Amino acid sequence: xxxxxxxxxxxxxxxxxxxxLKGSPGTSPVAQELPVAPAPVVPAPAGPTPTGGExxxxxxxxxTSASPRPGRTVTRAPSSGPSATTxxxxxxxxxxxxxxxxxxxxxTGPVVENEYGNVQVQITLRGMRIVDVxxxxxxxxxxxxxxxxxQVDGRYSGSSGLxxxxxxxxxxxxxxxxxTSTSYKRSLQAAIDRAN
Amino acid sequence: xxxxxxxxxxxxxxxxxxxxxxxxxxxxxxxxxxxxxRTTAATLTAAGRITGLIAGYLLLVQVLMMSRLPVLERWAxxxxxxxxxRDVGATLLVAVLAHASLILVGYxxxxxxxxxxxxxxxxxxxxxMVSAFAAAGILVLVGLTSVRAxxxxxxxxxxxxxxxxxxxVLLLGFAHQFSNGAQLFRPGPVRTGWIAMYAxxxxxxxxxxxxxPLAFNLRHRLRVADxxxxxxxxxxxxxxxxxxxxxxxxxGQFFRWRFLARGCWWQSHPFSxxxxxxxxxxxxxxxxxxxxxADLRDLEPGTRVWAEGPSGTFTAAHxxxxxxxxxxxxxxxxxxxxxxxxxxxxxxxxxxxxxxxxVLLHRELDWLAEARDTAIWYVVGSRHDPGPRxxxxxxxxxxxxxxxxxxxxxxxxxxxxxxxxxxVLREAGVPxxxxxxxxxxx
Numbered sequence: 001x002x003x004x005x006x007x008x009x010x011x012x013x014x015x016x017x018x019x020x021l022k023g024s025p026g027t028s029p030v031a032q033e034l035p036v037a038p039a040p041v042v043p044a045p046a047g048p049t050p051t052g053g054e055x056x057x058x059x060x061x062x063x064t065s066a067s068p069r070p071g072r073t074v075t076r077a078p079s080s081g082p083s084a085t086t087x088x089x090x091x092x093x094x095x096x097x098x099x100x101x102x103x104x105x106x107x108t109g110p111v112v113e114n115e116y117g118n119v120q121v122q123i124t125l126r127g128m129r130i131v132d133v134x135x136x137x138x139x140x141x142x143x144x145x146x147x148x149x150x151q152v153d154g155r156y157s158g159s160s161g162l163x164x165x166x167x168x169x170x171x172x173x174x175x176x177x178x179x180t181s182t183s184y185k186r187s188l189q190a191a192i193d194r195a196n
Numbered sequence: 197x198x199x200x201x202x203x204x205x206x207x208x209x210x211x212x213x214x215x216x217x218x219x220x221x222x223x224x225x226x227x228x229x230x231x232x233x234r235t236t237a238a239t240l241t242a243a244g245r246i247t248g249l250i251a252g253y254l255l256l257v258q259v260l261m262m263s264r265l266p267v268l269e270r271w272a273x274x275x276x277x278x279x280x281x282r283d284v285g286a287t288l289l290v291a292v293l294a295h296a297s298l299i300l301v302g303y304x305x306x307x308x309x310x311x312x313x314x315x316x317x318x319x320x321x322x323x324x325m326v327s328a329f330a331a332a333g334i335l336v337l338v339g340l341t342s343v344r345a346x347x348x349x350x351x352x353x354x355x356x357x358x359x360x361x362x363x364x365v366l367l368l369g370f371a372h373q374f375s376n377g378a379q380l381f382r383p384g385p386v387r388t389g390w391i392a393m394y395a396x397x398x399x400x401x402x403x404x405x406x407x408x409p410l411a412f413n414l415r416h417r418l419r420v421a422d423x424x425x426x427x428x429x430x431x432x433x434x435x436x437x438x439x440x441x442x443x444x445x446x447x448g449q450f451f452r453w454r455f456l457a458r459g460c461w462w463q464s465h466p467f468s469x470x471x472x473x474x475x476x477x478x479x480x481x482x483x484x485x486x487x488x489x490a491d492l493r494d495l496e497p498g499t500r501v502w503a504e505g506p507s508g509t510f511t512a513a514h515x516x517x518x519x520x521x522x523x524x525x526x527x528x529x530x531x532x533x534x535x536x537x538x539x540x541x542x543x544x545x546x547x548x549x550x551x552x553x554x555v556l557l558h559r560e561l562d563w564l565a566e567a568r569d570t571a572i573w574y575v576v577g578s579r580h581d582p583g584p585r586x587x588x589x590x591x592x593x594x595x596x597x598x599x600x601x602x603x604x605x606x607x608x609x610x611x612x613x614x615x616x617x618x619x620v621l622r623e624a625g626v627p628x629x630x631x632x633x634x635x636x637x638x
Contacts, residue, residue, distance in 0.1 A: 005286075007287040008286060008287050015246045015294070016243075018225065018246050019233060019239055022231075022232065022233055116306075143381040144376065
């Protein structure tokens with residue numbers, strides 16, 4: 001009986017120790033209040049005036065891997081930075097020249113937060129046409145949100161996904177994954193706005 | 197003289213189990229980036245996952261310990277494993293409750309739901325959670341009925357049936373780990389390893405509970421030869437069989453016996469063998485205390501017996517010193533009687549009994565005392581009588597056995613006597629590792 005009590009105490013102490021050890025080193029309350037990254041303030045370039053040029057201004061994590069969602073566990077890596085706010089990609093530097101039709105460029109949308117986690121979308125364009133969509137980050141906190149993310153990712157992303165077919169962020173919401181769909185579409189819309 | 201069996205195997209086993217515990221939490225540790233537990237919800241969920249992994253592991257350990265795998269019985273012994281099983285069981289119960297409540301509160305916080313609503317969400321929207329909740333419910337029931345006070349109030353059969361439903365916990369709790377477990381739902385080495393652990397435990401269970409007993413019973417084909425009354429409420433059952441000379445039995449070990457007669461076959465009970473292996477017959481001596489033991493009186497010669505064993509580390513081979521002191525109470529004499537034959541000369545036996553009628557196997561004990569130079573003291577009377585009180589004190593023990601602190605002490609008897617003797621022995625300076633208990637009481 002005494003040993004059982006010891007074991008139970010050990011269980012409690014061990015669990016607490018593990019959680020504390022993995023807890024944030026400097027718990028800054030700001031870190032958790034990551035606001036929805038502001039919609040890009042890039043002024044929509046009027047008509048054809050912008051001159052072409054490389055717009056792939058590589059906003060922070062540019063992953064242009066062939067797989068729809070490159071190493072999902074890896075995408076978490078940037079989030080372990082000291083402050084979550086760093087995740088919001090800097091607004092892409094867009095030049096005002098219309099892109100030559102043949103150039104391929106990637107544009108990253110902002111991190112959009114919902115109650116399950118963060119969503120960030122990156123699009124690849126050839127000329128003005130969206131040819132590929134990659135989710136850089138999707139909620140995977142729980143197995144369930146992971147499954148939802150997978151559904152959303154499967155429907156929207158990829159070079160033959162719904163977004164590429166429709167050429168817009170106006171796609172049907174994945175049923176049962178409303179929050180993730182919505183966040184996805186917001187990040188996507190922002191990326192499209194940036195690209196234009 | 198059988199070879200000594202040291203504590204090496206037991207320590208190895210304990211070390212292996214501890215390493216397994218660390219390994220089961222390791223995936224969480226590797227998956228969780230440092231500093232990532234920023235919110236209360238994340239912290240609670242993380243604690244829930246750790247306790248979940250631990251609970252999952254401990255459940256497997258519990259089943260493994262009850263697998264009766266011969267190597268476990270040899271390394272640690274049935275009685276010690278039963279004690280571990282009890283302690284781990286209490287820990288498992290707490291771990292499961294902690295896991296369920298931490299995850300529940302953590303998810304509720306994450307999704308901004310009241311806890312009860314979240315419980316509904318878990319049950320409705322998450323796969324395999326209904327069965328997981330059922331598993332937790334059964335485990336709580338099994339755990340509570342194993343609390344000593346409650347357990348002794350229940351009939352053994354009811355308790356046993358409830359305890360058997362633990363296998364349902366294994367089954368019902370299986371799926372949710374893989375459909376919802378953050379460390380387990382992705383295909384990969386962790387998931388594969390976890391499934392492999394299940395497979396190993398099931399294999400151990402199959403081996404220890406089915407294959408090994410089947411082989412044993414097919415080899416020896418035990419049958420009741422005779423039932424003899426030893427005292428008004430005690431019987432000896434003699435068994436014969438085939439190839440008994442090849443039976444690896446140490447004096448003091450026990451089998452779990454199942455007598456294949458009407459009304460008896462569905463129960464299996466542990467009884468010590470009350471004579472050392474002799475190649476011709478086995479004997480168990482049983483005190484009639486309940487319905488089952490009363491039925492044993494009427495066993496017909498020729499009745500088939502299904503035995504599982506031998507188990508136990510309460511043997512001469514497990515002693516750490518050359519000489520031994522044996523303390524028996526009532527029918528607790530049975531394993532000690534068998535062990536006497538395998539101890540070197542110079543052993544001492546204190547036999548406590550309430551009345552002269554409770555002294556069992558009197559004649560053969562006297563005969564063994566002669567033949568093997570063993571001192572035997574019969575201490576008869578209530579524990580409050582002057583005689584027993586004097587013997588069961590540190591000074592009394594030292595007067596009878598001056599070198600008691602340099603002997604191994606074997607204790608077998610009712611819980612009250614065992615407790616009292618333990619205390620007195622420790623006071624008399626006997627190190628704990630020299631004290632051996634044969635107790636089926638959990």
